[in-house]
Amino acid sequence: MATNPTTKKPAAAAAEESTTPVAETTPARSVRKPAPEVVVGPALPAGVDPVHVTLAHHHTIDGTDYSPGAQILVSPDYAHRLRGQGYAAPA
Template sequence: MATNTTTKKVAADTSESAATTTEVRPEPATRRASAVVGPPLGEGQEPVTVTLSHHLRIDSTDYTPGDKITVSPDYARRLRGQGFTART
């Protein structure tokens, strides 16, 4: 029978290596009122604020009816055409 002559690493070494290999995951996406949601703005475009009338998920973020989001004018037009924005 063979005998293993290597010594075991101390627990402190294990915790250090675990700390360095642990991947830090970002917090879930939060709503940002000032940031443009969806496609980026084109050159010379001003952002538009729309009020949602239906639940919408954009870039892994959920928006509920009544939420106000800032989007590009083109995206606002598409959302209106699909019925996602309130009429007011």
């Protein structure tokens, strides 16, 4: 049978410790980048023009948050995928 090698603190010492204020720190939230004015998502193939897409839902691409109604520049293939998944408003 295993035994616990730690000793219990007396009740008086435990009461003293609980009355002292403890400063708790909360972990910092990751800071999101603002929406860039460049092509986002997968790389744009050579010779292809980017397409403006209006997002229908909240979406995060490469660590950047985009709210509904945000207009972004993406490759035509990525625009097609976003529309198919319901993230982008139909063209």
